[in-house]
Amino acid sequence: MTVLAVAEHRRGELRDVSHELAGAGRELADATDSELHLAVVSGDVDAFGEALVREGVDRVHTVDYGEEFNHDVSVQAVEQLAGELDPDYLLVPHTVNGLDYAPAVAERLGLPIVTDAVDMAVDGNLAVTREMYGSKVETTIEVDADRAVVTLRPAEWPQAPTGGDATVEPFDVSIDESAVRSTVTGFEEVAGGDVDISEADVLVSVGRGIEEEDNLDIIRDLAEALDATVSASRPVVDSGWLPKNRQVGQSGKVVTPDVYIAIGISGAVQHVAGMKGADTIIAINTDPNAPIFDIADYGIVDDLFEVVPALTEQFGG
Ligand SMILES: Cc1cc2nc3c(=O)[nH]c(=O)nc-3n(C[C@H](O)[C@H](O)[C@H](O)COP(=O)(O)OP(=O)(O)OC[C@H]3O[C@@H](n4cnc5c(N)ncnc54)[C@H](O)[C@@H]3O)c2cc1C
Numbered sequence: 628m629t630v631l632a633v634a635e636h637r638r639g640e641l642r643d644v645s646h647e648l649a650g651a652g653r654e655l656a657d658a659t660d661s662e663l664h665l666a667v668v669s670g671d672v673d674a675f676g677e678a679l680v681r682e683g684v685d686r687v688h689t690v691d692y693g694e695e696f697n698h699d700v701s702v703q704a705v706e707q708l709a710g711e712l713d714p715d716y717l718l719v720p721h722t723v724n725g726l727d728y729a730p731a732v733a734e735r736l737g738l739p740i741v742t743d744a745v746d747m748a749v750d751g752n753l754a755v756t757r758e759m760y761g762s763k764v765e766t767t768i769e770v771d772a773d774r775a776v777v778t779l780r781p782a783e784w785p786q787a788p789t790g791g792d793a794t795v796e797p798f799d800v801s802i803d804e805s806a807v808r809s810t811v812t813g814f815e816e817v818a819g820g821d822v823d824i825s826e827a828d829v830l831v832s833v834g835r836g837i838e839e840e841d842n843l844d845i846i847r848d849l850a851e852a853l854d855a856t857v858s859a860s861r862p863v864v865d866s867g868w869l870p871k872n873r874q875v876g877q878s879g880k881v882v883t884p885d886v887y888i889a890i891g892i893s894g895a896v897q898h899v900a901g902m903k904g905a906d907t908i909i910a911i912n913t914d915p916n917a918p919i920f921d922i923a924d925y926g927i928v929d930d931l932f933e934v935v936p937a938l939t940e941q942f943g944g
Contacts, residue, residue: 628661631714633705634679635724636670637696638814641678643825643883644720644779649787651747651779652718653683658749662686664712666798668704669693676795681787688712688798695814699807701728704800706735711798714774716753721778733776740776741768745783753777763896782825782881782904822856824873829855829886832875832902833863836891836912836931840868845935846890852944858882860892876901891931894919911935 632652634645649665656663662685667675672689679687690704705728709717717736719729721743733740745765746756753770755777824830831850837843843857850857857873864874875882877897887905892898894910894917902908903922910923911934920926927934 628656628659629664629712629714630656630659630661630716630718631664631666631709631712632718633701633720633725634665634667634675635696635720635722636667636675637724639671641667641675642720642722642781643786644722644781645679646681646786647781647784648718648720648779649679649681649684651784653787654784655716655718655747655749655753656683656685659715661715664688664714665793666690666705666708668701669695669697672797680791680793680795681789682791683787684791684793687793687795689795690798690800692800692802695811696724696727697807697811698727698731698809700802702731702735703802703806704798705732707800708798709736716774717776719776719778721780725778729776729778736776738774738776739770739772740778741770742778744777744779747777758900780881782883822872824856824858824875825880825882827856827858827882827884829853829888830858830875830882830884830902830905831855831888831890832858832860832892833869833890834860834892834898835862837863840866842932843868845932845939848944849888849935849939849942852939852942855886855888860895860898889919889923890935892919893917894922 630652632648635642652663664686665679665684666688668690672691676687676689719725741755743757744755748754755768759766833846858875859869859873877900881901883904885906887902887908889910908923909925910919911927911931915928
């Protein structure tokens with residue numbers, strides 16, 4: 628049996644989700660006594676191929692065709708690779724690119740597709756866990772088929788450790804150019820896109836407890852003292868105090884920093900969905916019953932207007 632996972636890259640770099648797919652893929656391969664194959668389409672496939680040789684990966688397939696993601700190329704390449712490998716499960720990142728081509732591949736292969744998986748298990752059939760009703764409920768879907776395509780939500784699985792001894796093999800793809808109807812003309816960051824909070828090691832995150840825009844200065848001072856990046860809960864973004872690309876959560880970004888400092892954030896499920904993967908969570912909140920304390924490693928029950936400037940001073944700001 629075979630599990631095939633397709634990596635993702637952007638602007639010359641493999642995205643973290645590629646290494647998470649290697650981790651998730653290995654778990655699924657172990658549960659089904661399968662080989663784990665990874666594939667990467669387009670870009671610097673030699674470098675990507677080497678980087679995808681991780682613990683638990685059996686083989687890596689590189690498709691050297693074009694530079695950036697292209698819908699039609701990915702559909703054809705993944706369909707042809709799946710045709711050759713005949714995988715039982717095809718794993719794709721639940722990202723803008725993954726969602727762009729995975730349904731088309733599933734349709735061409737005649738396979739069911741389950742999207743936005745946050746967990747998987749195999750007990751006879753594949754069971755895929757998804758979140759519903761604004762992340763308030765988890766539901767498990769039993770896939771009534773031997774084979775399936777599954778898109779995996781980023782930051783839900785650990786990255787497979789580096790190392791391993793997989794072979795990297797170029798896959799000789801045959802792209803029908805007349806069927807390549809989409810063209811990538813460039814890459815444009817959204818306004819304020821200078822910062823990608825999902826890449827930050829330390830996030831100082833601010834919520835409605837900050838009360839008004841001018842008060843954000845004390846948050847920025849702390850972030851500067853810690854060499855950290857500022858992020859926020861949705862009300863702060865909805866108020867227009869910070870741009871949308873700083874929003875953490877279900878309708879914002881999923882972040883996995885080493886340290887996440889939640890300041891004046893209650894810890895609503897939609898917020899927690901975006902930051903629960905942080906290594907260390909520190910919460911500052913006046914309400915000792917705030918849900919954020921349920922997932923915090925360290926908690927300070929106090930007024931942020933007292934605590935934040937004191938912390939900034941402590942860190943030499
Ligand atoms: C479909 C949907 C999608 C959503 N997506 C997101 C999302 O992506 N991200 C997101 O964040 N939210 C999202 N939300 C909103 C979410 O439900 C919450 O409303 C939001 O997370 C609350 O933000 P908050 O914690 O900053 O504010 P509040 O819930 O108002 O909490 C403010 C906290 O600050 C504390 N506080 C007040 N004053 C002080 C002080 N002086 N010092 C210390 N603490 C203080 C309070 O005790 C309180 O706990 C979504 C909602 C829906 C319905």
